[in-house]
Amino acid sequence: MKNEQGEVTHYFSTFSDISERVAAEERIRQLAFYDTLTGLPNRATIYSLLEQALAEARRNKQSGALMFIDLDRFKYVNDTLGHGAGDELIRHVATRFKTCLRASDVIARLGGDEFVIALIDITKADDAAIVAEKILAIFSSPFMIDGHEISISASIGISVYPTDGMAVEDLVKYADIAMYRAKDQGRSSFLFYSNDMNVRSLEKLEMESSLRRALDLGELLLHYQPQADIHTGAIVGAEVLLRWQHPGLGMVSPGQFIPLAEDTGLIVPIGQWVMEQAVAQNRSWQQSGVPVVKLAVNLSAQQFRLPLVEEISAVLARHGLAHKYLELEITESMVMSNVERVIGMLDDLAVLGVPMALDDFGTGYSSLSYLKRFPIDKLKVDQSFVRGIPHDADDVVITRAIIALGKSLGLKVIAEGVETREQLEFLRKEGCDEIQGYLFSHPVPAEDFLKLLVGGIRFEV
Template sequence: MADALLRRCLDLCRELRAADGASGAPAALAELEHLLTALSTRAAAALPLQMRIIEQLREPIITMDLAGYVTGWNAAAEELLGYTAAEAIGQHILFLYADEAGGAVPDEMPELFLDNGSSFFEVRRRKKSGEVFWAGMSLSTIQGDDGEPLGLVAHLTEITNRRAAEEQLRLQARVIEKSEQGILITDADERIVFVNAAFTQITGYTAAEAIGRTPDLLRSGVHSADFRAEVHAAMAGAGPWQGEIVGRRKNGELFPQSVSISVVRNEAGEVTHAFSIFSDISILRATEERMQQLANFDPLTGLPNRTQLGQLLGQALASARRNDRHGALLVIDLFRFTSINDTLGNDVGDALLREVGSRLRGALRDEDVLSRVGGDEFVVALFDIRKREHSAFVAQKLLRVLGEPFVIAGHKLYVGASIGISVYPGDGLETADLLRFADVAMKRVQKSGETGYLFYSPEMDRRARENLRLEGELRNALANRDLLLYYQPKVSLRSGRIVGAEALLRWRHPDEGMIGPAVFVPIAEETGLIFDLGEWVLDEACRQLRAWLDAGIAARPVAVNLSARQFDARLPERVQAVLDRHRIDPRLLRLEITESLLVRAPEVVIPIMNQLVAMGLALALDDFGTGYSSLAYLKKFPISTLKIDRAFVVGIPGDDNDCAIARAIVTMSQQLRQETVAEGVETEAQMRFLQELGCDQLQGYLFSPPVAADAFADMLREDRRLAGVVPASSSID
């Protein structure tokens, strides 16, 4: 609309010039005056609004007429340049130029900027203070409704710091590109966005082949999942990481690299990029490994030599002194090797030694050390064994693998071995002594002329052989059903009646008669047989309960001891299967656990215990007070019964300490609404003291030793009572 009014004004001017005072002139002048008045009114109304908008903008804005004279100057421009609007408006824009030649003269400005309607420049300008700075200037035209330019708008942004940063970045980029170390940069999604020339030289991958892929491009596959997770965590911002990684080149070759990983974060603390700086150290590692191999390993078998064995054994013995750990040395000397080597030649002898080393290594744990110390003599170091006798199991295993024939160069060869064993700390804590003791024991075996092993200590040798014998016989007993359960009654101290029993395992040995669990259960624990034994006891107790019920006997709850090996996530399922198989009410079965189980892993144990209780089973804590007892455990675990260990019963009522402990346990149990059972009660004085304390039940020879199932059934039929107990009611308890 405004441009139409202006065109009309121009037309009127032409008419006035043509009329030259004619009669139409006054009318034309009147119309022109009206139009100009209208335009002036509109402009006056629009200008304050435009200026208010410009004034509110946070960016520096300068308006100029087409000649370059300042017509507008907002507060942001004043803040940036230091001039007030009053000082700037009316001046030519050149007053802001720096001294250097860098600006167009006023008459040239429209031609520079108006062709394309807008332009962007990076220019140097001077503030009122005299400071010269770099600015980004966006210059645009103000156009009228007819498309004709009316003026200019300049938008300034200070970029001095950015220009310096850009120069710094260009310098850093040159350093990165020329670095002899490989550099790899990934984005937040672990996609490669940059690699330098050294990366290509080391890995064989060009930038085009690497960018857009992940660092798994170089993955070798030799590292564990935990190791890879640690590296990925560093790339995700968990913290700087340095170490050695085995990578894979483009040609498939593996190579060791020394790597440093860090991340870049934005202002919000978010990881935007990760960068890895790495060097190829394959030549260095190859040299080091070769030197170490020559110094510490047997060139024939590749096994540690005597020097390396001494170093490893020295470290293990130092640890054993600090931590009271057990270990053993096994010196192995082959039979008939000298004869084979002399008869068939060194090549066959060397091949036989390599095969012997391979078999022995395969029979050991990863943490065990196998060394060839010279000729046909090998040494095994067991640096961590729970029991000293465990080394006998290892010796037997090694003799077994050596007993198989070796086929070398078409020859079927048989070799045996003599093994001498020394243990620490029992036999000493010095490397030389232990090797000498084991060598002495080995030579004693050699004198017998037979393959075998021998401990340096005669007593230990006897014990180890005895345990091995018992282990084999125990396995046969389990398979041949030579095991049976005895039942020791639990008696109420209120009524004197039998309220339950504990199932106790017995071994009916063909030669030695009845053997108690104290003899064979530790062996079962060591060898892993305890799981099978525990499952058999659980099944046999439920089978016996069903037999009593079918015979019309009012059976009482039977308690079964559980080992830690049985206590896993599938225990409730296995127990339920046994109950279902024998049709037993869960209230007739009680499970006894030890205190050591409670502290093993509460977060694992508690859910299992809760499942068992939800099934209707009651849980008892056996041998309470001998382990890690605390009120905190009793609050956390769904225990219904505490059993006072016989160690605290034997001294009452004469021993003040035992009396105090028994009293504390009973009091604690009463406060937690748990029943108490005292084990090992043998005298009436003990019974009366426990009665006075408020103990609920006793178990011991005062009433009955453990008896066979038939004898216990007779007690139930006869309703046998504990003498000296006055029944408080006619109920069972």
Template sequence: MRGVVTTNILSPKILLIENDPTAANEIRAALALASSGFFEVEWVRQLSEGLARLTKGGIDAVLLELSLPDSHGIETFDKLFSTAPEVPILILGGSYNEALAKEAVGRGAQDYLLPGHLNYSLPRALRNAIERKAVEDALYVEKERAVVTLNSIGDAVLCTDISGIVTYLNLVAETMTGWTREEAIGKPLAEVFRIIDGLTRQAARDPMEMAVEQNRTVGLTVNCVLIRRDGFESAIEDSAAPIHDRAGRVTGAVIVFHDVSASRAMSVKMTHSAEHDVVTNLPNRLLLNDRITQSIALARRQNRPIAVIFLDLDRFKYINDSLGHAIGDQLLQSVSKRLLASVRSSDTVSRQGGDEFVILLSGITHPGDAATSARKILLSLTAPHSIGGRDLHIDGSIGISVYPEDGQDPETLIKNADTAMYHAKERGRNNFQFFKAEMNLKVVERQSVEGSLHQALERGEFLLHYQPKINLDTGAITGVEALIRWQQPDRGLLSPSQFVPIAEDCGLIVQIGRWVLREACRQACAWQNAGLPPLPIAVNVSAVEFRDKGFVYGVQAILRETGLEARYLELELTESVLMEDAEATVSVLQELKMMGVHLAVDDFGTGYSSLSYLRQFPIDVLKIDQSFVHQITADPDDSSIVSAIIHMGKSLKYLVIAEGIETREQRTYLQTQLCAEGQGYLFSRPLAAAQFAHLLQMGIRETVVH
């Protein structure tokens, strides 16, 4: 950094380097007579002496003769100037060396003086040189202060002249543009400061040009992106302002800008997080509502429908509870990918939370398009989801609402699609239903049932009915199935289909299931204690109960509590429950089997059984679903299926029981196929405990008890 000397303006000290004593005396005399002030002169005859004196400091100006004993010509000035560039140097010239004197001025000397004019020109020239040097030093200090300040601030600063040529960059601007100050100065602004609109990728308008044209401070383009010299991009913000001279004329412009890439990325991330689900990265309820609102506005203008699909995943809760949230999250992600693949890119798939998804179908031409999409969605879910080394099966229930018939705002459309979804669940799940106005009445009823369920256990409103299992050849009672009923004060006696799905959805099924198991075991012991023949009692186990971590322990505790021997307890599970996580299922079944509990596959033929897994399950009983039994004497396909199940079961040494036998013809056909046992209204409806005890005492005949 250049040095700065403190100048004594009133009595400056002059170093005279002159070999000729006569010339030196003339100069000293001229300065002594000067009216502009007192000059203190030190005289030396050689350059080496002058250099030595300068190193001591305190000299305000130098009068230099270029021809000296120890140095000659322009080299004399160069040596002196390189030693003390901060001290003004005036060249003592003559006709013989005026050209050299001018060259020295070109190299940094303040002035040169011709002989014959020293008396009046020398004092003035010295005074001017010293004052000019003082002004230069002051300007230099201010400039350095400004440079240090500009380099210290966090913002980039870039200046141009009125033509848009770069005149200055601070260090931050150098870093952000990729140009050094030396490279950038003199180049057009557009070459150094390349900016584009981050959204359109088009060149942004020159902010300095606007500042000069409008003679005011202007902001940078929204979403402004600076392209560095090496191609790296950064988002920038701030403004450009015109530079004025003393007369107020615009002489250029300055732009101050800073990197907002991090804050803008954080803002984008926060906006994305606020509008998207964390697990699946799908739009959430907030973003979905906005898109439905936009779609409604467009559909209204185009007089076209839109549809809202509400999807609820069946059996997700017990997968999440039994296998853990990590597996549950991966399953949700797998489902999300399939949903996205099932709809158009213009549609919106969103997650509402839990196991609920809402799909917006915009731009459909007919409600039938929504039905087509619903079928594709349900089909996409049927294939197993391979997660964590397991093949997980999951179904869905779908409700559909259509604008404008079913609602004209997002809230109503979603609510009505949700209502239709519950209607789909009640119709057997894994199907879709369009919303109908009368469904709202069922929703109100469902909510009422759910509210009453919470008090039903405490109030003792549940009871069990018992349906016998019959040896088809002898007619003897071989076992009994316990079936829950709800004696609801306002609605009377309710069957399981009227409240069990609701209990599963609201999380009460585990408590209710344990009550059923305990009551069934207690009643079986009571019959035995009354002297009735001991019979195995079958209890249905829901998927949620079976996946509960305390299920096996709970069974063991209830058997111990009631005193029922494990060999008289039979647990019935559906195919879908067994196949949900086959490997984990085998482990649970083996624990139950080791306790002595009998195990049955209920509703066989309606699920996703894999024979390779079925052979691994320690199963005792196969129960043929009644949907096949009903038509075995009329439908060749059903009779073939039933025959195949019976023979497969016998080959695997399972006891095969047919459900839903209502006619003698059905019984006869089953006997011809060597089906061992059956149950159904042909033999007996489900009975209260006392009625069943009486039946057990009397024996059974066909169609005796209805």
């Protein structure tokens, strides 16, 4: 401010507190570049960090390794305990990961249950293996989450710079491929990437693409394996089994494409197609005067996420098939993935009059406290037990116990995988009701099964 002579006599100043703005900008930066659950760099940040690390490795002529980590059975935790517990588990896992790493190493969470770790300046691939073993070891003790003791594991894929690639995108892709191979081989393990993995990964991708088209192109078909009364040999039903007639590969093994359908979610539309076709086929046979039998259809765990009860009821109504001629085969593990919800749906199906069989009994949870709650009509003895009869003492004891348990609960018992007369005689003596297996018939196309029904074939028992 100036006086009358134009001289400056005073100054005015203004100021504002920008600390809130700075804090807000920092918060925005944190949200943009770091995972809110763990505080680790996120997917948007990790690639720039990896580029910097690779540039430094090139300058210093160093080697490095990239790990792609996926938690095993994490989805089960989310489904059973809720997403809050899942989030807390992720935080605990991230904390344990840090105990295995050096200050120079980089770790990020890509999202869900996936993490990436970059090991900077390693002298040999074995160094990465040592770190991978340390990471697997941190899962040896359970996590305490909301009063629950949770035991999980991890699968790890490893790619090495510069051996496997020079670009970040390639190293991440190769580590991801190796991780899935580790998961396929039993989980709780690590594998280094190799070129043949990429070939198999491409083959899997091509098979997935072909499977997506298979429904529309009419390449999927149903075979039927007869189920017979153990005393009379009369056919009382059949298990409906899916087959894929690929134009180039021929008959693709269910062991190849069913797991792929499960992994990709294709099992849902395929399962719906199987249900529709089986019900329509059975009704068609009945209308043509063929002896009436029950057809057993396997359900996938993923189908329980749909309005399954309404869907099955609609299919039966659409084709006019009585509910008692459709049997649903479920597994223990399927029910245990979400006990209360699945049992509720099974109860609704039972009210409708749809019979149910518990498949693969004895190979999964085998919890008797849950078994008595399942509204099932039949126990199915898994072929892995039948196969060892009568020479394997353990299989004999287990099969005998399953049959006795089923009878005590008032359930029918069927044994699958029956291939010898000795197995047949043992099962009959122990009180088994029905049998299924190569001793009587392989799974056969609809026209061949129809001939068995029309001819009134009775298997020799």
